[in-house]
Amino acid sequence: RHSAPPETALGRTMAFGAALLGQRQGCWKRTLDISGDGKNNAGPRPEAVRAALAGEGITINGLVIGSDARRGGDMRYVEIGELAAYFRAYVILGPDAFVETALGYANYEAAMVRKLKRELEGLALSALQ
Numbered sequence: 001r002h003s004a005p006p007e008t009a010l011g012r013t014m015a016f017g018a019a020l021l022g023q024r025q026g027c028w029k030r031t032l033d034i035s036g037d038g039k040n041n042a043g044p045r046p047e048a049v050r051a052a053l054a055g056e057g058i059t060i061n062g063l064v065i066g067s068d069a070r071r072g073g074d075m076r077y078v079e080i081g082e083l084a085a086y087f088r089a090y091v092i093l094g095p096d097a098f099v100e101t102a103l104g105y106a107n108y109e110a111a112m113v114r115k116l117k118r119e120l121e122g123l124a125l126s127a128l129q
Contacts, residue, residue, distance in 0.1 A: 008036055010091055012043035014060060018053050030058050031094075031119065035108075037065040039086050047090040059094030062087040063115055066103045077103070 017032040024030070040046050050060070064087055066080030080101050087099045098118065102111030 007042040008038040008040055009043040010034065010036060010040040010046040011049040014046055014049040014053065014091070015044065017060075018049075018056065018058055021058060032058060032060045033063065033115070033119075034060060034087075034091060035063040035065060036087070036091075037067075037083075039083065040090070045090070050090065050093050053093060059097050060092050061097055061115065061119065062092050062099040063108075063111055064099055064101045065105060065108060065111075066101065 013034055014032065017034070021027070021030045021032065053060075062084075064080060064084045066077075066083065080103060084099045084101050092099060100111050100115040100118070102108045
């Protein structure tokens with residue numbers, strides 16, 4: 001990882017991703033996957049963007065990354081639980097939307113695999129001739 005500004009612009013990310021999906025009207029499923037390690041602190045509020053996107057046929061799933069550093073009392077599970085609840089309340093969108101969690105960046109790959117498998121588990125394609 002490299003240094004980045006201490007901003008988490010979830011609403012801006014949701015709007016940007018939705019605009020890109022809007023360029024692909026022929027897609028039969030339009031899903032945004034948003035990963036984050038903090039609550040929104042820059043740009044539009046995610047709940048406002050989510051409300052504006054309701055009814056657009058977009059699904060937004062979340063992957064929450066918890067803190068890597070262990071501290072006294074190891075509150076990482078509490079922090080990731082709070083952040084996952086925040087994503088459920090303000091970010092994810094759609095009837096089958098969900099939040100996956102990764103306890104630290106070391107667990108990110110495994111969480112991403114779980115998330116992708118969950119997104120694909122109901123996928124069945126066929127054609128009638």
